[in-house]
Amino acid sequence: MKSKKTNNIKIQYLHDCILIQNQILVIGDIHIGYDEHFDGRAIFPGMQLDEIIDKLNGIFSYLKSRDILIKKIILLGDVKHDFGQISDIEWRETLQFLDFLKKNSEEVVVIRGNHDTILEPILYKRDIKLRDFYKLKINGKNICFLHGNKLFKQCLDKQTAYLFFGHLHPAIVLEDPYKSEKFKCFLEGTWKNKQVFVLPSFSSWSYGYEITEPNDRKFFVIDHKTLLSFNVILYDSREQIPYNFGKVKNFR
Numbered sequence: 419m420k421s422k423k424t425n426n427i428k429i430q431y432l433h434d435c436i437l438i439q440n441q442i443l444v445i446g447d448i449h450i451g452y453d454e455h456f457d458g459r460a461i462f463p464g465m466q467l468d469e470i471i472d473k474l475n476g477i478f479s480y481l482k483s484r485d486i487l488i489k490k491i492i493l494l495g496d497v498k499h500d501f502g503q504i505s506d507i508e509w510r511e512t513l514q515f516l517d518f519l520k521k522n523s524e525e526v527v528v529i530r531g532n533h534d535t536i537l538e539p540i541l542y543k544r545d546i547k548l549r550d551f552y553k554l555k556i557n558g559k560n561i562c563f564l565h566g567n568k569l570f571k572q573c574l575d576k577q578t579a580y581l582f583f584g585h586l587h588p589a590i591v592l593e594d595p596y597k598s599e600k601f602k603c604f605l606e607g608t609w610k611n612k613q614v615f616v617l618p619s620f621s622s623w624s625y626g627y628e629i630t631e632p633n634d635r636k637f638f639v640i641d642h643k644t645l646l647s648f649n650v651i652l653y654d655s656r657e658q659i660p661y662n663f664g665k666v667k668n669f670r
């Protein structure tokens with residue numbers, strides 16, 4: 419597991435998530451209940467959550483083998499999928515998911531995503547606060563965690579050195595003369611004098627937005643032109659190695 423140090427903070431790419439200082443696990447969009455939206459019902463009930471938990475169990479086992487224990491888990495928003503209601507599946511599976519996270523960490527922090535308009539009643543059951551953003555300080559550097567559909571001035575002060583976003587679901591397409599295949603990816607770059615990390619969606623049921631495609635819609639706080647200068651990071655989950663594929667603009 420390769421890691422990098424920027425401003426004396428240790429950041430490591432994992433399987434669709436990021437580890438900070440061997441203590442904080444940052445996870446992007448989950449979208450529990452997404453499987454219900456194929457035809458108004460869950461075609462394979464529980465399968466989405468089972469895949470998420472299996473994936474996290476693999477990550478926790480990998481970290482435990484290296485004597486790394488997670489103290490804090492930060493969810494970057496869109497924990498559930500439905501905008502306007504809480505379905506029976508979302509009630510049940512979101513509570514199961516939160517219970518699983520609490521068993522594997524000392525604290526769970528949840529950022530409000532644009533899909534989380536009615537998430538608070540579920541979080542209330544587990545005594546978890548829903549936050550618009552979350553800041554912490556490590557080695558004198560402030561880090562701000564946001565979803566990515568809105569920007570907050572508290573995260574743009576001079577003391578903030580890092581920004582972590584979800585929401586965008588970045589992915590790229592790699593192709594040769596015989597086939598093309600989409601891969602989830604991380605984006606890493608500099609914006610407003612801050613080191614920025616954009617995480618892919620964590621759920622395999624929500625694969626990603628092809629970041630190389632021009633897009634004028636203002637659905638993400640960082641404009642597409644700026645994102646073209648970011649680096650594309652693909653993580654090989656079998657070898658536990660991140661690969662830097664260079665700038666987004668190089669894929670166009």
